[in-house]
Amino acid sequence: MGIVGPPIGGFLSQRYGFRTMFATAGALYLTATCLRIYMAARSRRVGSATYHAPQRMTLAALKANLSSMVAILLAGGVVTWLFLSDGASDIAFTVANHFDPVYQSNVIGLSTITITWVSATFSxxxxxxxxxxxxxxxxxxxxxxxxLGHLLCAMGAAVFLVGTQFIHFAIVSVLYGVGSALFSPAYDSLISKAVPSKIRGTAFGLVSTSLGIMSLPAPYLGGLLWNSFGPRAPFLLPLLSSAGMALLLWIKLPARGRRDPAAAAEAPAVVEA
Structure with a gap:
């Protein structure tokens, strides 16, 4: 949907209005939710050697899994640095992303359809x-x-700050897309090696929830930066964050992640940096 969704949304909003666009989006989200529920129910019926048997959902099990994950996060190993770097990047890009369409429309003068193609290019x-x-x-x-992914994102953020035409922002989307495609599998690979499989779902859920909570004030912070220092100010954060994370993680992370023997034995473990 990230590929065809933005252009379709731009077309619907310009041709039929935003109400029609939101109604269409709601119907598509409802369909996707039903499909995900069906897939989840089906996966429970189909056995697989790749995944462990689902645990019974109890408060005691949740508490134990969360305790294990908190211990891993606070241990100062690879998972700690991945969590901190992902959090910093998420906050920085959340600050900027909420103002992308406003900046491209009001400051640069791009049309709604053109802005949607910038978004689609990334996907x-x-x-x-x-x-x-x-x-x-x-x-x-x-x-x-x-x-390398963070470095490419830093380059994209730099181009964004000096961009004045559609082609410039298309280049930004290309750099962001390549950067994201490089670091996303690597992040997941390291987490899968550092976290025992029985709490891996808890790990991804805890990280996603924590990042969402930390990013809550990001749009407000972006608005303050915009009003206080100008429309380009919010977009400095992705540049600084991505460049800083590229350098910091090169120092803190091992060249290759190694699956900890304890993790393979389903015990809480940490891959040391």
Whole structure:
């Protein structure tokens, strides 16, 4: 939907109004939710050697899993640095992303349809490059994929700050798409090696929830920066965050993640940096 969704949304909003666009989006989200529920129910009926049997959902099990994850996050190893770096990047890009359409429309003067194609370009590039990102992480190591991805995002943020035409923002989307396609598989690979499989779902859920909570004030912060220092101010954060994370993680992460023997034995474990 990230590929065809933005252009369709732009067309519907311009041709039929925003109410029709939101109604269409709601119907599509409802359909997707039903499909996900069906897939989840079906996966429970189909056995697989790849995944462990689902645990019974109890408060005691949730508390135990969360305790294990908190211990891993606070241990100062790879998971700690991945969590901190992902949090910093998420906050920085949340600050900026909420103002992308406003900046491109009101400051640069791009049309609604043009802005949607900028967004679609990111999704197209990410989809194409994502398999190569996984291959790159396997061949060069997760650290190389993560740091190169952040470096490309920093370059994209720099181009965004000086961009004045559609082609400039299309280049930004290409750089962001390639960068995201490089570091996303590497992040997931390191987490899968550092976290026992029985709490891996809890790990991803806890990280996503924590990042969402930390990002709550980001739009307000972006508005303050816009009003206080000008419309380009919010977009400095992705540049600083991505460049800083590329350097920091190159120092803190191992060249290649190693599956901890304790993790393989289903015990809480930490991959040391």
């Amino acid at each position: 197209i590039v990410r989809m194409v490059v994502l398999p190569l990102g996984g291959w790159f992480a396997d061949k060069a190591g997760e650290r190389a994929g993560i740091c």
